[in-house]
Amino acid sequence: MQTLSSRWVGHGLYLVIMAALISGVYIAGQKINYTWHWERLWPYVINTEAQDIVAISDGTAVIDAKGTLSIAPDFGGDPQIVSEYDQLVAREGDLIFQGDTIARIEGWRFGPIAEGLWVTIKLSCLALIFSIVLGVLFGLMRVAQGQVWRNLAVTYVEVIRGTPLLVQIFIVYFFIGTVFDLDRFTAGVAALSIFTGAYVAEIVRAGIQSVSPGQMEAARSLGMNYTQAMIYVVMPQALKRTLPPLAGQFINLIKDSSLVSVISITDLTKAGREVVSGSFAPFEVWFTVAGLYLLVTGVLSWAIQRLEKRLAASD
Amino acid sequence: MTNTHLIQANGVNKVFPNGCHALKNVSLNINRGEVVVIIGPSGSGKSTFLRTLNQLESISAGDITIDGVDLTDKHTNINKVREEVGMVFQSFNLFPHKTALGNVMLAPVKVRRQAKAEAEQDARDLLYRVGLHDRIDSYPSRLSGGQQQRVAIARSLAMKPKVLLFDEPTSALDPEMVGEVLDVMKSLASDGMTMVVVTHEMGFAREVADRVVFMEDGELVFEETPERFFDSSHPRLQRFLGQVL
Numbered sequence A: 001m002q003t004l005s006s007r008w009v010g011h012g013l014y015l016v017i018m019a020a021l022i023s024g025v026y027i028a029g030q031k032i033n034y035t036w037h038w039e040r041l042w043p044y045v046i047n048t049e050a051q052d053i054v055a056i057s058d059g060t061a062v063i064d065a066k067g068t069l070s071i072a073p074d075f076g077g078d079p080q081i082v083s084e085y086d087q088l089v090a091r092e093g094d095l096i097f098q099g100d101t102i103a104r105i106e107g108w109r110f111g112p113i114a115e116g117l118w119v120t121i122k123l124s125c126l127a128l129i130f131s132i133v134l135g136v137l138f139g140l141m142r143v144a145q146g147q148v149w150r151n152l153a154v155t156y157v158e159v160i161r162g163t164p165l166l167v168q169i170f171i172v173y174f175f176i177g178t179v180f181d182l183d184r185f186t187a188g189v190a191a192l193s194i195f196t197g198a199y200v201a202e203i204v205r206a207g208i209q210s211v212s213p214g215q216m217e218a219a220r221s222l223g224m225n226y227t228q229a230m231i232y233v234v235m236p237q238a239l240k241r242t243l244p245p246l247a248g249q250f251i252n253l254i255k256d257s258s259l260v261s262v263i264s265i266t267d268l269t270k271a272g273r274e275v276v277s278g279s280f281a282p283f284e285v286w287f288t289v290a291g292l293y294l295l296v297t298g299v300l301s302w303a304i305q306r307l308e309k310r311l312a313a314s315d
Numbered sequence B: 001m002t003n004t005h006l007i008q009a010n011g012v013n014k015v016f017p018n019g020c021h022a023l024k025n026v027s028l029n030i031n032r033g034e035v036v037v038i039i040g041p042s043g044s045g046k047s048t049f050l051r052t053l054n055q056l057e058s059i060s061a062g063d064i065t066i067d068g069v070d071l072t073d074k075h076t077n078i079n080k081v082r083e084e085v086g087m088v089f090q091s092f093n094l095f096p097h098k099t100a101l102g103n104v105m106l107a108p109v110k111v112r113r114q115a116k117a118e119a120e121q122d123a124r125d126l127l128y129r130v131g132l133h134d135r136i137d138s139y140p141s142r143l144s145g146g147q148q149q150r151v152a153i154a155r156s157l158a159m160k161p162k163v164l165l166f167d168e169p170t171s172a173l174d175p176e177m178v179g180e181v182l183d184v185m186k187s188l189a190s191d192g193m194t195m196v197v198v199t200h201e202m203g204f205a206r207e208v209a210d211r212v213v214f215m216e217d218g219e220l221v222f223e224e225t226p227e228r229f230f231d232s233s234h235p236r237l238q239r240f241l242g243q244v245l
Helices: A002-031 A038-045 A112-142 A147-161 A165-180 A184-210 A213-221 A226-263 A268-279 A282-314 B046-052 B078-084 B100-110 B116-129 B145-157 B175-190 B202-208 B226-231 B235-244
Strands: A051-054 A059-063 A069-073 A080-082 A101-105 B005-015 B021-031 B035-039 B061-066 B085-088 B163-167 B194-198 B211-216 B219-224
Touching (some): A038 A268, A112 A147, A112 A184, A112 A226, A112 A268, A165 A226, A184 A226, A226 A268, A226 A282, A268 A282, B005 B046, B021 B061, B035 B046, B035 B202, B046 B163, B085 B145, B116 B145, B145 B175, B202 B226, B211 B226, B211 B235, B219 B226, B219 B235
Parallel strands (some): B021 B219, B035 B194, B035 B211
Antiparallel strands (some): A051 A101, A059 A069, B005 B021, B005 B061
């Protein structure tokens, strides 16, 4: 029972320390004379304010019996018809100029932070899939019989690991992107996939080499060819052992995705920078951005732990 | 009438890349249904020779023919040969991510393209035959060494091989588990399975073997029926037997 009670003491001590840390941060926040405006942040995440409906061209407002507003353009053409709105701004017979607010509509839409989060998730998921493909491919080449495959794989891994991701993003966007006419998003996914793929390749290689050579021999002695032995015997065992380092690598991938903001992809980090200049609430914005990154990495980490537990059935 | 031999090894030489000359002109013919036991001190090349028979080890010179198929021929599909030549390893080498049943079924389904239900029935029968019908769903990590080795034997049998190679099948086992594995091997021998066994179990050699082969320093020194083998006055054999018995 000694161990059980000492565990509870440990948990309690942990809570005390965390409470002290958090209140320290809070007091520090008070001391610097900063006015916290968490409410300013909200519209940048989910915007519930009424949206303005603006006139497309100059014209005259006409409201019919059903309440439908239409703007008959001064210089001919089809009228702009607005049938769904919550509040009318224009009145019957008003002269309207292009860009005037003619009505407002209630409802909500995602703000820049939510949209940035979505871009980060999309970017990370695509890069994750491609980096697994690249990593498994080059990891297998690294342990292949043919010298040419091994040389190619070593070159890929060393070149990519030896240069900074930021520089790679610039090269992929400005050089490869120009040659193949890639848009920003594709270039960002490509750079992240190629970068992470090199690390995944090393993890896969280590995983394969950690499986005892006897496993390959047993599989081959049963008449399996090299590919079958890899797919049915070696890789399933290697995968299980590589899951913990892979989890770390994929968490890095999500965090590294913040670097693509340098080629003007509006991911979570770039959205954060833009919102700071609009809301004048830098502390709130950056804490929120950090929290959202933590949420995404936390979900991934949890999912991989689940997978690990399922694969542990044969232990 | 050399064609009646299931395995013909002629002048087999093996030189490892590090220069070690592991096999020197080894020649051995094995008939269908015969049980040949290879004994010899460690480092004598007996395991290496066994491994050349399914080409887990390539040979430097000589030729090996199994059931009329020349293993050294470049056009021979070695995977097809290995389907017919089962092997049981000293360290079992069971697939740890598969249950006992999964281990036995894997190769028939993936290599022989046998239907799953049929392969499962065969696998159950084989596990019953090696006395493990109650451990079918166990993973290797939950089985004792003797049980693991019996699963490994069942796994090899599932491919319905023409010959089974045993590479010191009992050397990694605790003494009390040696018997159960040897019993399975004895019953296979009495069913007419062709077997080549590298072992230190002199009792098994004496009781089950049709022929016993003695190897030393990469050479096949001496081969005889067990009765004459153990009574032989061959000096190198006497020296070895004096050490182990």
